[in-house]
Amino acid sequence: MKRLLTVIFLVMIGTADARAQLAIIAHKTVPADTLTRAQLLDFYTGDVKSWSDKTPVVVLDLKAQSEIKDAFYKLLGLTSSRMKSIRLKKLLLGEGEPPEALKSEEEV
Amino acid sequence: MIRFKSAIFLTGLVIYGSPAWSQTTDTNIKTFGYFQISFDHQKDLPSENELNSFQVQQLNLFLQKNLTAKWTAFINFEFLNSYSSFRNWGAHNLEEVWVGFHSSNQFKLKLGLQVPTFNNLNEIKNRTPLLPYIIRPLVYESSFNEIIAIDEFVPARAFVQAYGFIPWGDAKIEHAFYIGNSPNINTDPRRGQTGVDSTNTFLFGGRLGLRFLNLKAGVSATFDDLDFTSLADTLKSPLARLRKVLRVRLGADFSFNLGKFSGEAEAIRVTYDEDHPDFDGDKEFYYATLGYSFSEKLFLYGSYWATREKYLPVTEFDLVVLTGGVSFTLFDDLVLKAQYARAEITNSRQPPHELDLDYYALALSVVF
Numbered sequence: 228m229k230r231l232l233t234v235i236f237l238v239m240i241g242t243a244d245a246r247a248q249l250a251i252i253a254h255k256t257v258p259a260d261t262l263t264r265a266q267l268l269d270f271y272t273g274d275v276k277s278w279s280d281k282t283p284v285v286v287l288d289l290k291a292q293s294e295i296k297d298a299f300y301k302l303l304g305l306t307s308s309r310m311k312s313i314r315l316k317k318l319l320l321g322e323g324e325p326p327e328a329l330k331s332e333e334e335v
Numbered sequence: 336m337i338r339f340k341s342a343i344f345l346t347g348l349v350i351y352g353s354p355a356w357s358q359t360t361d362t363n364i365k366t367f368g369y370f371q372i373s374f375d376h377q378k379d380l381p382s383e384n385e386l387n388s389f390q391v392q393q394l395n396l397f398l399q400k401n402l403t404a405k406w407t408a409f410i411n412f413e414f415l416n417s418y419s420s421f422r423n424w425g426a427h428n429l430e431e432v433w434v435g436f437h438s439s440n441q442f443k444l445k446l447g448l449q450v451p452t453f454n455n456l457n458e459i460k461n462r463t464p465l466l467p468y469i470i471r472p473l474v475y476e477s478s479f480n481e482i483i484a485i486d487e488f489v490p491a492r493a494f495v496q497a498y499g500f501i502p503w504g505d506a507k508i509e510h511a512f513y514i515g516n517s518p519n520i521n522t523d524p525r526r527g528q529t530g531v532d533s534t535n536t537f538l539f540g541g542r543l544g545l546r547f548l549n550l551k552a553g554v555s556a557t558f559d560d561l562d563f564t565s566l567a568d569t570l571k572s573p574l575a576r577l578r579k580v581l582r583v584r585l586g587a588d589f590s591f592n593l594g595k596f597s598g599e600a601e602a603i604r605v606t607y608d609e610d611h612p613d614f615d616g617d618k619e620f621y622y623a624t625l626g627y628s629f630s631e632k633l634f635l636y637g638s639y640w641a642t643r644e645k646y647l648p649v650t651e652f653d654l655v656v657l658t659g660g661v662s663f664t665l666f667d668d669l670v671l672k673a674q675y676a677r678a679e680i681t682n683s684r685q686p687p688h689e690l691d692l693d694y695y696a697l698a699l700s701v702v703f
Contacts, residue, residue: 265505265548274500274507275440292631304548308631309592311667312465315702319369319462321399321409321435 249302258282268303272313273323286326362401370394371463373698380691390417392698393463395430407435413461415477430461441499451493452511452542453555454601455588460489467662469674469696472622472640473654474603482680483642483654486518488584488603488620490540490557500546509544509553518582519562536560536579542586549593555586561607581608597626618644632664651683672698 258280259266269275270284277283289296292307300310314325373392378385391414398410410432416425433447452458459465460475470476474488493515500507516532523529536559544553560579583606590599600623607616619642626636640656660674678692 263505268548305592306628306631308628308634308664316459316462316465318367319397319465320458321397321407321431321433324365 249298264303268305271303271310271326273317273326276323288326288328290328290330362403365399366397367399367703368394368396369462369464369700369702371469371698371700373469373696375469375694375696377695378693380693391425392416392469393461394418395461402434405437407437409433409435439499441501442497443499445496445498447494449493449496449513451490451496451513451515451540451557452498453490453540453557453584454542454553454586454603455551455590455599456601457489464670464700464702467626467634467636467660467672468638468658469660469672469698470658470676470694472601472624472638473642473656474620484618484644487582487605487616487618487644488642490515490538490584492516493538493540506545506547509542509546512539512541514539517559517562519560534560534562534579536562540584544588550591552589553587555584555588557584558582582606583608595628597628599624615645618642634662634664636660651681653679653681653683655679668702670700672696672700674698 258278266275270286271288273286275284297307300307303310305313317323318325371392371394372390374387374389376385376387394414396412398408400408402408411430413428413430414425415427418425418427420427429448431447431449433445433449436444436446438444450458450461456466456472456475460471461477470478473479473483474485477485479485493513495515496511496513498509498511498513500509515538517534517536517538519532519534519536521527521529521531521533526533538557538559540555540557542553542555544551559582561582562579584603585606586601586603588599588601591597601621603618603620605616605618620640621642622638622640624636624638626634628634637659638657640654640658642652642654644652656676656678658674658676660672662673663671665671674694674696676692676694676696678690678694680690680692682689
């Protein structure tokens with residue numbers, strides 16, 4: 228039986244003082260109740276490719292530069308260029324490929 | 336009050352999914368690579384000799400295939416300095432041919448010809464898109480092979496490497512251990528098959544490091560034996576009684592990213608376990624780079640490099656380089672680079688010999 232696709236997505240909510248907050252919403256089948264910033268960083272840099280139960284994690288990203296993308300990378304403690312450099316290093320060392328980058332938020 | 340501006344699906348972390356979504360079961364052969372083309376201008380001082388040259392500094396072609404979800408095959412062909420067999424220019428190498436096994440993050444294995452982990456730069460020294468430099472820190476720059484014995488400083492090749500990282504809270508303990516051939520590779524077809532180790536000794540080495548967010552530090556070491564037997568016989572020198580000499584390389588590395596600033600530094604010391612009065616081949620290398628990202632596209636850096644080598648007869652050879660440069664990312668796959676370097680070379684033999692060199696370079700780095 229196929230498992231349901233499980234999606235965690237980020238929601239950017241603007242506050243009254245124009246300071247954006249990021250929230251991470253997960254489907255109930257995700258085998259984790261909480262995620263630390265370090266764990267998110269591991270998923271997005273490709274250091275960790277599976278959940279604790281060995282289920283693979285597939286990361287999707289946005290192709291175009293955007294305020295949302297920059298804010299998320301800032302949350303992870305990286306600039307966009309630094310993230311690209313980390314992923315390129317993995318690719319050129321044969322350690323993994325960059326995540327699939329989709330053209331728009333709607334496509335994601 | 337929180338105003339709801341937009342609900343945006345930035346990313347999806349998908350568990351399982353159809354094979355079309357899976358990034359670990361694609362078994363097609365992937366072909367990719369990069370090249371760097373450059374223009375450089377050199378001026379020797381005080382002779383005032385100058386030269387200009389365009390060249391294809393480097394081209395690397397990769398083939399990669401995921402054999403299964405855990406096994407990967409990887410091949411790296413390398414072409415240097417406008418390679419042409421017709422014109423006898425440059426060089427080409429079979430740089431890497433290995434199969435990798437990913438058991439877990441704690442344990443991965445590479446079997447086959449590979450560039451071993453040593454300090455920060457050894458693994459990526461020839462990955463020009465990853466480096467802001469056009470000419471790289473001395474012992475990592477293949478074109479300096481005529482000035483510096485770069486293979487003495489860093490291990491060029493290994494054949495079995497176990498590596499990975501062990502989570503430690505939010506940090507990671509990185510480890511890598513490898514085995515390869517000794518440096519005594521036969522290059523004379525009259526003495527038998529070339530490219531094979533002519534002794535029964537090995538290269539052993541490894542690196543232990545700590546990575547925490549944007550900080551990384553580590554120590555590295557290699558151990559191998561240099562066989563002087565054939566060399567001593569050929570030279571008929573007082574070193575004739577030397578046979579195998581243990582060579583030890585010790586390295587330390589540190590790197591960080593802090594806001595717009597980034598930096599990296601390394602030290603390498605090479606020692607030979609031999610008390611012969613006419614033999615002293617100890618060597619040292621240091622470098623430190625500080626960089627600043629003015630924007631996502633513009634990066635500026637300054638760097639200091641230094642080597643000290645001892646040769647026979649007892650001579651000290653010092654090379655100090657001050658360099659700086661800029662890289663501009665036109666778009667993800669194309670980076671423009673510019674670099675200036677001032678090299679000061681001092682040779683302690685009598686009479687002392689000094690040489691200064693000014694070096695200017697422009698380059699285009701392309702990933703495809």
